[in-house]
Amino acid sequence: MRPTTSLSLSLLSTLLLLPISTLAAFTGEAEADGVKFDFTQLKIHSVVVEHKQDPSVLKSTYTINPAGKIELSKDDKEDQCPDGTQVCMISRLWHGDKPDEHAAQIISFGNVESAKDSEPEYTIMRDEDKKVLGLNVTFHGPEYGDKKLKQSAIVKFLCDQELTGLEEPDKDGKGTNALKFVDYEGEQTLTLEWRTKYACEKVLGETPAPSQGSWGFFTWFIVVVFLAVAAYLIFGSWFNYNKYGARGWDLLPHSDTLRDLPYLIKDFLRRAVNTFQGSGGRVQL
Numbered sequence: 001m002r003p004t005t006s007l008s009l010s011l012l013s014t015l016l017l018l019p020i021s022t023l024a025a026f027t028g029e030a031e032a033d034g035v036k037f038d039f040t041q042l043k044i045h046s047v048v049v050e051h052k053q054d055p056s057v058l059k060s061t062y063t064i065n066p067a068g069k070i071e072l073s074k075d076d077k078e079d080q081c082p083d084g085t086q087v088c089m090i091s092r093l094w095h096g097d098k099p100d101e102h103a104a105q106i107i108s109f110g111n112v113e114s115a116k117d118s119e120p121e122y123t124i125m126r127d128e129d130k131k132v133l134g135l136n137v138t139f140h141g142p143e144y145g146d147k148k149l150k151q152s153a154i155v156k157f158l159c160d161q162e163l164t165g166l167e168e169p170d171k172d173g174k175g176t177n178a179l180k181f182v183d184y185e186g187e188q189t190l191t192l193e194w195r196t197k198y199a200c201e202k203v204l205g206e207t208p209a210p211s212q213g214s215w216g217f218f219t220w221f222i223v224v225v226f227l228a229v230a231a232y233l234i235f236g237s238w239f240n241y242n243k244y245g246a247r248g249w250d251l252l253p254h255s256d257t258l259r260d261l262p263y264l265i266k267d268f269l270r271r272a273v274n275t276f277q278g279s280g281g282r283v284q285l
């Protein structure tokens with residue numbers, strides 16, 4: 001008995017702990033200042049920026065997955081951020097058209113697997129009129145380099161009704177692409193901007209269609225009536241089958257009435273029309 005108990009206990013504690021550690025990471029949904037944001041429609045996105053460093057060029061790739069960690073590539077020759085990373089910066093030196101074999105710099109921010117760096121901070125951005133401009137998400141990273149500079153990445157999700165946020169970035173990372181590099185200040189604070197309609201505050205009337213659980217009365221009514229009719233037919237058929245040994249159409253309860261239904265309806269309509277016409281003069285029934 002003993003081993004089973006301890007096993008289920010550890011399983012239970014895992015299940016209990018799991019939501020706590022995963023809740024902290026940025027899963028694409030956030031709430032700040034009472035406003036809810038949902039970025040789960042956005043997919044992993046990268047932007048490449050070139051910095052001239054005569055005689056070579058430093059090319060930095062900034063990748064962000066707003067809905068979870070960046071999936072690791074199977075190719076282990078490829079440079080990548082550690083498992084669990086949400087924002088990844090990889091820089092490589094190019095000499096003419098030849099890249100170095102290895103990356104010069106790999107920095108990860110917002111590691112969902114690390115207790116310390118998993119929890120981002122959210123700040124809502126508003127203009128003077130309190131209109132929502134977007135959401136500011138700060139991801140924390142490790143201390144990096146000789147100077148042990150504490151790394152962080154600020155991703156500003158900016159409200160832009162024209163862009164879904166999935167638009168392909170221009171090659172040089174400029175222009176009106178959705179994801180944009182702003183700066184990497186003091187070699188410790190990376191700032192990216194992501195323009196998307198998902199960063200806009202939902203206006204009333206733009207709320208999503210009612211989901212399950214908020215079915216209207218009418219839907220319920222139809223369902224109940226349908227179930228009642230089905231139950232009646234099934235039970236009635238079963239009853240006729242057992243009691244009278246009925247087969248075929250005779251199985252249906254009130255099969256006589258059902259067969260006569262067209263005539264009954266016709267008759268009813270004729271009477272109704274007669275009553276209506278007759279209400280002016282004679283009563284004809």
Ligand SMILES: *[C@@H]1O[C@H](CO)[C@@H](O)[C@H](O)[C@H]1NC(C)=O
Pocket residue numbers: 121123124125136137138154
């Ligand atoms: C975004 O948040 C960081 C702190 O997390 C703050 O330093 C920065 O000023 C904020 N930016 C804006 C535009 O609100």
